[in-house]
Amino acid sequence: MLWVSVALSFAAIVVMVINVVLALRLRRAMLGGVIRTRWGIMTNLIIVFLVCYILSPLLLVLDLPIEYMGLVVFLVFLFGAVFVAVVIRILHETLASLDLLDKS
């Protein structure tokens, strides 16, 4: 069961590394503006996620106290919530700038 968890965790790390590369590329391609600043915040959050993703299987393999794992999990939850908030803000501003929001 432990190795299944480690394998899943490894797959998650691979996907997250790809996400970091894509996010950095997109940030470099953006001209500027508020959206680029917000995308910078999101990129930093993605890097934090990657660090947490790497830490979690290590905690399992090294058999460290469960409290540490709880800390990592809840950190991911917290930053995940911030990430979602930034995504909603970016989407709202983008749609508003395109005049695609119902004003009623």
Place this chain on the structure above:
Amino acid sequence: MNSQTMELVLHELTTLPGVRATFLGDAEGAVLAAVSRSGAEQIDPSTPVRSLARTLSGLRSLRRSSTLEIDLVFQQGRVLMRTLKDSFLAVLCERQLNLPLLTMALDEAVQRLGEISEGGTSGRVSGSEDIQVLVQIAQDVLGDHAGKVIELLESSDGSRDELSAAIERAEEITRLFIDSRNAKEMARRMRAALFHREG
């Protein structure tokens, strides 16, 4: 606009298979240029141009964009239309024809007519002079990144209301996607330039 050059563009369109006539009209329904296929029945352009201008005016009131591409299909033919800054190009053609070829030629013609309009001499393009001033400001402030803002300004029909709305949108798009620090300054300069020219 240079009417001879415009007629040359229309003439090239009219030589395409299936095209009966081409018209260039303004928003008020006045005929700026018209060419009918040689050897075919000559068509009086005034009535269709007036009618198409009214259709366009109605469609523009429904749609925010000033750039429209319209394909009207009738029992005995079809009319393809493209809007320019303050005029429109209409092609009267057979119902069945090589539409992709005609669309390509039409797009090219619109581009050439736009270029003629920008370098033109007619009083009809006074609105485009305001646009050019605003485009210059956008280029000064945003440099190489001004493309989207210029596109936005050029899609306006040149009227004061549309230009004011375009400046507002340009400011918002610049703030969000291009340069948040200079967006306000660019919009302020554009509004000042427009006010100055109006005065």
